Amino acid sequence: MxxxxxxxxxxxxxHNLSGPEGVEVSTNALAEGTxxxxxxxxxxxxxxxxxxxxxxxxxxxxxxxxxxxxLALKIIRKHRLWEVFxxxxxxxxxxxxxxxxxxxxxxxxxxxxxxxxxxLGNPQFDPHGDPIPDAKGNMPTADYRKLSEVTEGExxxxxxxxxxxxxxxxxxxxxxxxxxxxxEVKEINDYDKSALVLIDDVKTLFISxxxxxxxxxxxx
Amino acid sequence: MxxxxxxxxxxxxxHNLSGPEGVEVSTNALAEGTxxxxxxxxxxxxxxxxxxxxxxxxxxxxxxxxxxxxLALKIIRKHRLWEVFxxxxxxxxxxxxxxxxxxxxxxxxxxxxxxxxxxLGNPQFDPHGDPIPDAKGNMPTADYRKLSEVTEGExxxxxxxxxxxxxxxxxxxxxxxxxxxxxEVKEINDYDKSALVLIDDVKTLFISxxxxxxxxxxxx
DNA sequence: ACTTATTTTTAGACTACTCTAAACTTTTTC
DNA sequence: GAAAAAGTTTAGAGTAGTCTAAAAATAAGT
Numbered sequence: 001m002x003x004x005x006x007x008x009x010x011x012x013x014x015h016n017l018s019g020p021e022g023v024e025v026s027t028n029a030l031a032e033g034t035x036x037x038x039x040x041x042x043x044x045x046x047x048x049x050x051x052x053x054x055x056x057x058x059x060x061x062x063x064x065x066x067x068x069x070x071l072a073l074k075i076i077r078k079h080r081l082w083e084v085f086x087x088x089x090x091x092x093x094x095x096x097x098x099x100x101x102x103x104x105x106x107x108x109x110x111x112x113x114x115x116x117x118x119x120l121g122n123p124q125f126d127p128h129g130d131p132i133p134d135a136k137g138n139m140p141t142a143d144y145r146k147l148s149e150v151t152e153g154e155x156x157x158x159x160x161x162x163x164x165x166x167x168x169x170x171x172x173x174x175x176x177x178x179x180x181x182x183x184e185v186k187e188i189n190d191y192d193k194s195a196l197v198l199i200d201d202v203k204t205l206f207i208s209x210x211x212x213x214x215x216x217x218x219x220x
Numbered sequence: 221m222x223x224x225x226x227x228x229x230x231x232x233x234x235h236n237l238s239g240p241e242g243v244e245v246s247t248n249a250l251a252e253g254t255x256x257x258x259x260x261x262x263x264x265x266x267x268x269x270x271x272x273x274x275x276x277x278x279x280x281x282x283x284x285x286x287x288x289x290x291l292a293l294k295i296i297r298k299h300r301l302w303e304v305f306x307x308x309x310x311x312x313x314x315x316x317x318x319x320x321x322x323x324x325x326x327x328x329x330x331x332x333x334x335x336x337x338x339x340l341g342n343p344q345f346d347p348h349g350d351p352i353p354d355a356k357g358n359m360p361t362a363d364y365r366k367l368s369e370v371t372e373g374e375x376x377x378x379x380x381x382x383x384x385x386x387x388x389x390x391x392x393x394x395x396x397x398x399x400x401x402x403x404e405v406k407e408i409n410d411y412d413k414s415a416l417v418l419i420d421d422v423k424t425l426f427i428s429x430x431x432x433x434x435x436x437x438x439x440x
Numbered sequence: 441a442c443t444t445a446t447t448t449t450t451a452g453a454c455t456a457c458t459c460t461a462a463a464c465t466t467t468t469t470c
Numbered sequence: 471g472a473a474a475a476a477g478t479t480t481a482g483a484g485t486a487g488t489c490t491a492a493a494a495a496t497a498a499g500t
Contacts (some may be wrong), residue, residue, distance in 0.1 A: 027478055042459055042479055047456090059465055059478060074445070089309075090335040100329050107323045115310040226487065247448055260488050262449055267486090279448060279495060 003053075005106050008075050009034060010044055012105075014064055016073035022069075024061030070079065073137040074113075079105035080126035081116050087127040094127040094179075095169035128169075129160020129179055129216055144216035147183065148193065148209055155184045160216035161193060166213060176203055183217060223273075225326045228295050230264055231253060232325075234284055236279035236290035242289075245283030268367040299325035300346035301336050307347040308340065314347040314399075315389035348389075349380020349399055349436055364436035367403065368402075368413065368429055375404045388434060390414060396423055405438060 003011075013033040027045070031038045051082035055070035064072060082104040086097040093123045117123075124140040125131055130190060131140045144159050158181050161169065172178065177197055185194040186204070193209035207215075222230075233253040237245045247265070251258045269276035273288035284292055301322040306317040334355060344360040345351055351360040364379050376391075378401050381427065392398065396419055406424070407416040413429035427435075 004456080028476090036457090037459065038478060039480080041458075065381070090332070090339055092331075092335065096331075100327070100332055103327045103329075104324075109320050109323075111312075112306075112310070112320055115312065119310055176395075181223075196469080224486080248446095257489065258448060258485090259450080263487075282478080 001072065006044070007053075008106055009046060010048060011064065011068055011072040012075045012079070014054065014062060014087075015069065015076065016174050018063060020065055024059045032183075034218070053181075070137055073133045073139075074104050077133045077135075077137075078107070078113055080114060080130055080132040081120060081123070081126070083126045084123045085116060088123075093169075093173070095166045095173065096163050097127065098166070125160070126181070128164055129158075142218075144218055147151055147185075147195070147215035147217050149205070149211035150183075150185050150217060151211075152185055152188050155182060155220065156217035157182055157197075157220050158215060159218045161214055162216065163214040168211075171211070173206075175199075175205055177207075177215070182220075221269075222348065224250065226264070227268060228326055229273075230268060231288055231292040232295045232299070234274065234282060234291065238283060242283055244283055246281050248288035250282075252408065253334070258379050262375050278436040284308075290357055292358075293353045295359075297353045297355075298327070298333055300350055300352040301333060301340060301343070303346045303348070304340050304352075305336060305344045308343075311391070313389075315368060315393065316385045317347065318384050318386070338351070347399070348384055349378075362438075364438055367405075367415070367427070367432035367435040367437050370403075370415075370432075372405055372408050375402060375440065377402055377436060377440045379438045381434055382436065388431075391431070395419075395425055395427075397427075397435070402440070 006094055010030070013030060014025050017029050017033060019145075021113055023093075027041050028039050030041045034041065040196055043060055043119075045054065045056050046147040047056045052065055053071065054062045056062045068098055068105070072203045079101045086092040086100060087094055092100075102159070105209075117135070122134075124141070129144075131142055133139050142159065145156075147156070158177060159178045160179070161172070163169075177183075181200050184198040184201075185195055186198055189195070193212075195209075195212055196204065197207055198204050231251070233250060234245050237253060238247050238333065246263050247258050250261045250265075252284075256259065265276050268288070269282075270276045272285055274282045274292065275286055276282045287335065299321045299375075302321040303314075303317045304377055306312040306320060307314055312320075337355070342354075343352055345362070347362075349362075351362055353359050365378070366382070367378075370376055378397060378399055380399070381392070383389075397403075401420050404414055404418040404421075405427055406418055409429070413432075415427045416424065417427055418424050
């Protein structure tokens, strides 16, 4: 009855694609997310449905059952705690930790996760600003907006990112944008929606919509 | 050309069974070590030989090639570093860490291992007294004797254990025996080779040969 | 040395996960 | 509201690792 590495990955990806409202996830979206073919996804969905971890009706997409959701949150908790460990304790850059955490998240011991969380001081957010569920699966809430939705003149603080890939994060590093930095939106270009912003009151730069869509911010 | 979890396990176990002199390891010994059947071992040996990680001739047992040895030492390094982390950083007991480290040792990133080693202060020995190879594969030397080979009247220090299983380590815990404690051999029973010992000058107890064969000690 | 016992290897099969190609649903478009 | 397009599932097959049963090779006993 144990769950394989692969099964855990499916649950995690279904959770992530399903969003906060828990909408149905399509086979193709999962194929994309798992880097496999739709046919392989269908096979796995049957298996997960058999185990009652997902609600699956042919051609209708899937959602997580309560059990599936709990399991997914466990994996996500582990992933994010390991990311904190890699950055805070071992000194990795936030652009380097995703792939390693992707492996570490499947290490099974509950005692390990709990002790890791305690050692790290039970962090609420990971190095990319993503909330870390507690041992019972409760997510710290945080309603962030995308920078792309901020209007001219507003002052906000960077709280997280939506793209976790290395190239995006390195781009932010090179631009001097990191978690916690203040952003004042000076001007938004009508044509391409790029924004002229002031970072921490000192540095002025252009941010493309591509980028601002992937930056999560909070008023202040 | 990457190496699977399973392949890595075989290399590690071949190394361990092969001993310091690198003697041939038999198919049956590997079947025992990997908890599989001899037939499965043979299949895997063909695969590892194909990759030139082991020297394999039918019916003759196997040894590691230079490449195989390097890989085995990498896994062992990872395993032992993670054990140090679990005990020193997360506060696990030395009897709890073997199985978790067995999983962690297969996390691939070299950068992770190096940073972990640095964080831990480049330890030379793990919580069971086993030497930790450095990044180049050099083992710290340490010629320990078994407690069972110590003669009456000698005073020694416990430096390691040969059995890493939980029950044995818990038995030591209950007896108050741990790494670094002094042992004076008062008397050896002719009949069953059990020993009457004095621990840290304060506690007297009997140690069966079963146990003393699995305790590594050093003169002092 | 020759027979027996033990060890190891081969042969064929099974599970988990993956694939391609073809068939089948659902959605979109005109 | 039929025809085309897009999305999904079935069918059949492949790889990695495992198994049992049987054959082959080595080691042991007298």
